[in-house]
Amino acid sequence: MHLFIYQLKQALLSLRLRPNFVFSIVITMGLTLGALLFVATLAYVMLIKPLPYPEQEKLFTLTHQLVDEDNNIDGYAFTYPNLMHLYQHQQVFSEQALLYIDGAVITSLTNNPMMHISYVTPEWFTMLDAPMAVGRRFQQSEKLGSYHPVAIIDYQTWQREFNGDADILNKKIDFGDKSFAIVGVLAQSHHKLSLASPSFKSHIYIPWDFNTVSERNRKKWGNDDSGLMYLAKASQHTMENLSDSQIGMQLTQLINENWQQQVQEIAFFKDWRINIVASPLNEHIIADSKNSLYLLIIGAIGLLLIACANIANLFISRFAERQHQLAICAAIGANRKQLFTTLVAEIGVLMFGALVLAQSIAAIGFTSVSPYLQDYLPRVSELTLNSFSYAFSFSLLWILVLGFSLIAVKMIRYQNLSSSMQSSGKGNSFQVSNTVRKLLVISQITVASCLIFINILLYSNAQQVINQPLGYQPSNSYAVVLSPYANDKARAAQMNELRTKLSESAKIARVSQAMRPSIFATLALTAEKTNQRYTAAAKDIDEHYFPLIEQAIIQGENFTRRQIDEDEKVIIVNESFANKLAPDGNILGLRFASNRQVIGVVKDIYLPGDNIKQERFYYPVNRSRNMLLIRMEPGQTLTRAELLQQLQSVNKQLNIFSFATLNEYNEQLLFRSTVTAQATIILTIITCLLSGIGLYGILKYTSEIRRFEIATRMAVGAKGKDIIRLIFNENLPAIAIGFAISLMILGAIYLNFNQVLTSYSLLEGLISFVGTSILITLLTLYACYLPLRQYIKQPVILNLRHSE
Structure with a gap:
């Protein structure tokens, strides 16, 4: 020692x-x-x-797959009736909880904050063993069907919105005309569980009975809702005797048999089925x-x-x-x-x-x-x-x-x-032996080639997604969601008054009562003549929607105010859907079983972060829709405070649920692609630097031990480029071997992960590899040149003098 x-x-x-x-x-x-x-x-x-x-390890979540007659999965979310049937009749799990995610504005606070809300059954907190800072969890008094108006808030909301008020259990939270007594505050140490996405962090928990699914959708067996989720805990007996797939099979049988009975009168769902996939919670999250x-x-x-x-x-x-x-x-x-x-x-x-x-x-x-x-x-x-x-x-x-x-x-x-x-x-x-030096060159070329190839491929794909023309113009436009409080009839009248008032503003060019362009639902249509069934992305819009986002109508006409006010059964389809419905181009006037008729065709659009064309159609807006698109005049902007002032001049109870520009929403959707592009550039630069340093070190050492040889060659007439070519050619076999090994490694990656790489074409792969080869070759040439530069630039006599 x-x-x-x-x-x-x-x-x-x-x-x-x-x-x-x-x-x-x-x-x-x-x-x-x-x-x-x-x-x-x-x-x-x-x-x-x-x-x-x-x-x-006993916690599970379920995926509800709606499978069509061609065995294609049409949706991955629960329908409300199926979820309730599962909760009330399953016998596989020992504990279970329901979850519905949404949001609302707290109208009882002066700043009217928008909050993420989770509607849950009491078992949610029991299974997660949620610690409380103040008060209690939900109990049997808040079970399904109790309609007990209470709420639990998270620790951050308690501190931020209520300033850590010690008397918090005597406070209430109001959402419009609904009031909930606060019965507990989650401890700061509680780890929130998000089954939806990492971005959803619940601020407030409310009993399941008060979830915002409409009464109409609570009875519709074919309408899935991505906000509906299910958490369960398996018993020890289940864990020991059933695999994940067997759990899914048992639950599939329970749900599918009942669902088939409920939809047997609906022709559209003929030969469709439900499949339930059970996933351990930790696997579902990642x-x-x-x-x-x-x-x-x-x-x-x-x-x-x-x-x-x-x-x-x-x-x-x-x-x-x-x-x-x-x-x-x-x-x-x-x-x-x-x-x-x-x-x-x-x-x-x-x-x-x-x-x-x-x-x-x-x-x-x-x-x-x-x-x-x-x-x-x-x-x-x-x-x-x-x-x-x-x-x-x-x-x-x-x-x-x-x-x-x-x-x-x-x-x-x-x-x-x-x-x-x-x-x-x-x-x-x-x-160091020549063999070791060659092995070092081969290792540098192999690893660098693989990394640079993967980075170029990822960067190319990310840039394609980022630069993909959207087919519409998001600039200078805002998407607004209002916090609903009134019934549909009253809200329709107030939305009409609000649209009119906003349109009169000199700063505002156009107002449309519609969702932002990146939001679509999935709806079904059945062709009247052929009885052919179709599912496509759909949304309700008004007559100002297409002009506002500059989405071109290429055939037929736009909706009119009369068609919207009279709720005519008309639709407009996009190019992709039109080509599928009528390959001969004769699409106008095509009717569907619901009496809907095609009156126009619009250009396809791409959603930010997605470069795949999708079939879509548009239908007249529901006038109670609480969403607006606002296009500003050039050079004008709109603040949340300015909009809120306009809202409350129409009605004091109107409030803003969300407010952002379309570009801000698009940037969020492009975040992954943007980060990928930036990260691949950085990794490629670092890889080139490290590889360049490594190759330079190897070739510098080679040049030093061959200094006398280099000096002698130059003394008998060799030029600098001849010396560089000599060193490069001597290392060419090692470079070729490095490329060959990298090709084998990349081939093995493709064979083992071909399902993940389906989005990359063979042409993209070839271009990326050619780019990689050129970059590595240039890097090697430069690494050959740098150590030789001192010998090439100085007189030959100096090289000979210092070579021994």
Whole structure:
């Protein structure tokens, strides 16, 4: 131990004389390990770390699939009657809870905040063992059918909206004309469970009975609703005797048989069925994020491999430099093991410095990046340096230290160290074999090619999505959702008055009573003549919708005010749907079983973040629709306060549920693609830099040991380009082998993940690989040129003079 401490001190003293070497090692490995530690901790939290709920391995959620006659899945959400039938009749789970997500404005608070609301049955809090800061959970007095108007708020809402009022249990929350007594506040330590998406964080919980599903939809067996969800806990008996698929099969039988009876009179659903998929809760939460996480892991590991190859190159130079010192140690009796511990001491100091930097970078990443990712990746709020992070980083530290030390000791010709003390050192310098140098080149080319290819492919796809023409104009427009409070008839009259008032404003160019362009429902149509059934994305609009977003009508006509006021059964279809309905182009006048008639065709649009054409149709707006699109005059803007003033001049009870520009909504939908594009650019640059440094290190060493040969060739007439061509051609086989291995690796990835890669065409893959090959070739040429530049630029006599 005393000897090792002495060796550590000597290593520190030695490294102080080489600050550039220390800086290169610590920065390169610190940045690389920091990225890997961040990704590894994220993977641990998402894939391995147990959910913070009791008996989390027994928690399940269900996916309700509506399957058509061609076995295509038409929808993944529950219908209200099917969900209620499941809750009341299933016998598979020992505990179960219902959840419906929505939002509303608290009208009892002066700032009228918009809140995310979860309508739940009491079992929700029991299964999650939700801790309370104040008050109680929901009890049997709030069970299904009790209609007990109470509410539970989360800790943040208590602090933010009620200033942590100690008398909170004597307060009420009003949503329009409905009032709910606060009976509890969730503890700050409670981990909210979002079954919908990471972006939905419930602020308020209300008993299930008060959910906002309309009475009409509560009775419709064919209308699915993405806000309806189900959470359950399996008994020990179920866990031991039924697989996930068997649970799904039993529940499918329960739901499908009843559903078939309920819809047997509806011709549209002939030969359709229901399929229930049971998923463990932890798998359901991360399902949409797995692919992104795997790509991050691959990228981080790839960078580590490149960094390790580069560090190995730096150590090669360092070992050559320390040959004389190591020879002295060998001459005075140091054996191979003692030389090994000397190398471990120096490499350990460097790797420990890199590890400290890596943990600092990871911690900064958790703090700075997490807030931006928490709406897109699950459980990001749990990211922190934890026991796994420390265990992983210190394990990696020892692996790297031992690995580099073993490489070093293998490269040292121990038997030649003592004899080197007897010579002047000429012609006996430490050399790395040509085979090792070639292997290092091959490894650099292989890893760099794979990473750059994947990054180019991802970047290309992301840019296609980002730059995809939408087919409509979102600029200078706002999407508004009002908080409903009145019945449909009263709300229709008030919306009409509000539209008129807003249209009279000099700042406003046009107002449409419709949802924003990216929101569609899925509805069914049956052709009158052929009885052919169709499902398509649909939305209700008014006569101002298409002119407002500049979506062109290419055939027929737009809706008129009379058609909307008289609720005529007319529809407008998009190009894709028109081509499917009438390939001959004779679409106008086509009728459906509901007496709806096609009166026009509009250009296709693409939703932000999606480059797939979809069949769509539009029908006259329901006048009680509480949504508006507002197009401003050029150069004009609208604030929430200005709009609220206009609303309350019509009726004091009107309020704003949500308010944002169409561009803001589009940016949210493009977030994943934007982050992907930015991340791939950064990773490609880092990969090129690391690979360039690595190749430069290898070729610089090659140039140094061949300096006399290079000088001699130039003395007999060789030009600089001839020397560069010589070195490049000598490394060409290693480059070709690297490309070949990368092709095999990429081929294996494609064969194993072809379902994930279906969105990428063969042409995209070929273009990406050609781009990768060109980039790597240029990188190698530059790496060949840089070490040779000093020999090419200076007089030949100087090269000959210093070559021995």
